[in-house]
Amino acid sequence: MKVWGYFRSSAAFRVRIALALKGLDPEQAFVHLRKAEQRAPDYLARNPLGLVPTLEDGPATITQSLAICEYLDETHPEPAFLPEGAADRARVRALAYTIACDIHPINNLRILQYLLKTLKVDKAAHDEWYRHWIAVGFEALEKLLADGKTGKFSHGDTPTLADICLVPQVFNAKRFYADSELAAYPRIMAIFANCLAHAAFQKALPERQPDFEPG
Ligand SMILES: N[C@@H](CCC(=O)N[C@@H](CS)C(=O)NCC(=O)O)C(=O)O
Incomplete structure (x- = not known):
């Protein structure tokens, strides 16, 4: 592999x-x-x-x-990355897709480069674009997580596909948001903290990778 x-x-x-x-x-x-x-x-x-x-x-x-x-x-x-039961599996997929389909693609490198280099938007507008789509997505995600099924992780107390998507997206958001601003999303940030305490998430951190470059 x-x-x-x-x-x-x-x-x-x-x-x-x-x-x-x-x-x-x-x-x-x-x-x-x-x-x-x-x-x-x-x-x-x-x-x-x-x-x-x-x-x-x-x-x-x-x-x-x-x-x-x-x-x-x-x-x-x-x-398993998905829970037992069709409704619970659909919930986890919905959380994962909210991030992977509706938040992440709009702020991907090629989109941001197209804004800056082709459409010639200035840096301030670029940053506003980025921050706007994070806020829209995180507000929705925070509400989705308020249905009583969230535990230590996005779904109960074991990591699922939703957490696999949530942690990188919070890392991404931290590039343009201060921690004090992200505190507006307490469920997302509590799950993020719990994931970071897990060895598998630790091993996957950007700074632990051989190609890591600071800055
Ligand atoms: N839907 C794809 C998205 C992959 C993706 O957007 N990768 C980004 C990095 S997070 C990339 O390679 N960007 C290169 C570019 O924008 O030129 C997936 O989930 O694999």
Whole structure:
């Protein structure tokens, strides 16, 4: 098994958490997004969208972080990323998709670069865009988490696919929000703190990765 990622990528971070939760330690390859290595022909042959992560497992090449997480969950069922019961599984998926489909893509590197370089918006407008979509998403997520099913983690007291998405998204938000501002989302931040105390989440942290660069 081999995984392509980048220390700062939220989507690659999701897969690192998933691998660590499953106790898997595949070979790693690094794609430097700031150096545009994601658009090199050999990487595009693996991942035509030019996005990290990509996972290879034997003959299978898998793109899309959530598809990779579900693949790992099916091939290595313990510990499970989804709870028992269709309604609870749907709840966890809804939390994960709120982040992965409705928050993260709007603030992805290529979108931000398009705003700055092609549409020529200034830095202040760029930052406002970023902060706005985080706030819209986190307000909704905070309400979704208030349904009585949240425990130490997003769903009960064990990590699920929702937490795999939540932690990288909070890391991402911290680049443009002070901790005092993020305190407006107490459920999200309590789950974030509990996840950070878990060894698998620790192992997946950006600063623990071989390609980490400060700043
Ligand atoms: N939906 C994709 C999103 C992947 C994605 O957006 N990756 C980002 C890093 S978090 C990326 O590679 N960005 C490169 C770019 O924007 O050029 C997934 O979940 O794998």
